[in-house]
Amino acid sequence: MLLQLNIQNFAIVRSLDIDWQQGMTTITGETGAGKSIAIDALGLCLGDRAVTNVVRADCKKAELAATFDTSHNIAAKNWLKHHDMLLDNECILRRVISAEGRSKAYINGSQVPLAQLKEIGQLLIHIHGQHNHQLIVKASEQRNILDAYANHQHLLDEVKYYYQQWRSLSQEAQTLQENKLQREAQQQLLQYQVQELNEFSLQPDEFENLEKDYQRQSNGQHILSETLSAVQQLSEAEQFNVVDSLRSSADKIAGLANYDGKLKAIAEQLNEALIQVEDASQELKHYYQSVELDPDSYSLIEERYSSAIMLAKKHQVAPNALAQFHQQLLQELALFSSDESRLIKINDDIESAKQQYQNAANILSESRAKAAAKLSKMITNSMAELNMAHGKFAIKVSQDKLDHLSLHGHDNVSFLASLNPGQPLEAMNKVASGGELSRISLAMQVILADKVITPSLIFDEVDVGISGPTAAMVGKKLQQLAKNTQVICVTHLPQVASKGHQQLFVAKLTDGEHTETTVTELSRDGRVQEIARLLAGDKVTDTSLANAQELLAG
Missing domain, CATH: 3.40.50.300 (P-loop containing nucleotide triphosphate hydrolases)
Incomplete structure (x- = not known):
């Protein structure tokens, strides 16, 4: 408050x-x-x-x-x-x-x-102004008043939930349908691209291995000549090779170490170096002997390597990303198939949501109809108390087209009134003056007081x-x-x-x-004086004072 x-x-x-x-x-x-x-x-x-x-x-x-x-x-x-x-x-x-x-x-x-x-x-x-009674002639306000009296917010929430579900599904279906032609063109392109990549069937990490094999095969002759030269320099040349030179130096230093112990460590380092060079020379010799130049194998490798580069260039991706791109296209193609399946299934979902909405809206309509009958009678009685003795009030709840879904159900709520004997019930704004509408509005406020938030x-x-x-x-x-x-x-x-x-x-x-x-x-006396002024105007009389006291006592 x-x-x-x-x-x-x-x-x-x-x-x-x-x-x-x-x-x-x-x-x-x-x-x-x-x-x-x-x-x-x-x-x-x-x-x-x-x-x-x-x-x-x-x-x-x-x-x-x-x-x-x-x-x-x-x-x-x-x-x-x-x-x-x-x-x-x-x-x-x-x-x-x-x-x-x-x-x-x-x-x-x-x-x-x-x-x-x-x-x-x-x-x-809530401020109820001089012209607020005009709101009650609006259809939306009349529906709100009836719903407030019926106190069925849970039914309104259920109708709203199924309406939003139906609307969301309908919008999804519309989007899918509108994009169908564009989707079909994209799907055809994807199918062509996927078929081409399927036929080439580049596996993950395959390009990196192809690249290594291609570099080895294309430089095979150079590798052979250079490794042979290195083997000779290390151990097989007669005039001079690294192994013989290291062995001679190691022997000399080992002999000198007998005279000066400080040379012993150096002699050991030279022996270790000699062992490593001899091992390296042997491994290099084995490698040289194992290398085989196969023109047919090289031709196959070169062809696949070149094809991978051309395909990657065609799809504007790096060659080492071609296999991943292939998988991405497969997933996109699967999504297109999913969209088509969704388009077929979504109509069933829409009908299901619509049926659930209709069931909830029908229950809401029944609740509104029951509340309308009770509220109509109560407002009619209240109108009589507010000096509208011949007044009648009725709330009409009619259903809109069943295929027209709305957030508030499919009911049209209309407040009807008749203020004179023999006068038919009509829309309130057609038969009631501003003052009469104000009194009807006040009657509603009193009736709804228990439900006012x-x-x-x-x-x-x-x-x-x-x-x-x-x-x-x-x-x-x-x-x-x-x-x-x-x-x-x-x-x-x-x-x-x-x-x-x-x-x-x-x-x-x-x-x-x-x-x-x-x-x-x-104060009490001040109220008597003020109410007397309201009764009599500026000239307050004993009679108006007595009337004021009577009103305050009533």
């Missing part, structure tokens, strides 16, 4: 602190005093668009803050917790607006986008155009509504003002140069 509203330098308000109570609060005042200023300020705290003229003249900025108790508002607390703004059992919405029209928004001290003010605001309070409701002069016994009944209805939720009502009717548990008086003061609006909580 709303606890406090602080207003600084807003419109003609210099500074206001308003404390709000549970139950019903009425706001009265003279015409032009600015009874709706507090509501306008609260609207800005809830995310309404700001304009430059909201800042008091000669001031740099306006500051507005609304404090709410969230101890029993689970939805609001969950929202605050989700956004890391939970602060005990309070929610403070603050708005700062500069004279140039720039504004900043805060929730529990954290600066936030304006959209977040609107989100949390919907969970805290927002813990606070504000009525901004919704009683315009009514008087007498009707006004008294409107006051009782609002008071009845206040048993379940906090009700704040801006009114000019004494019958409504007297039903409030708290009454605020709005006055406009001026010293000839400056104008200022004040809001005062009225």
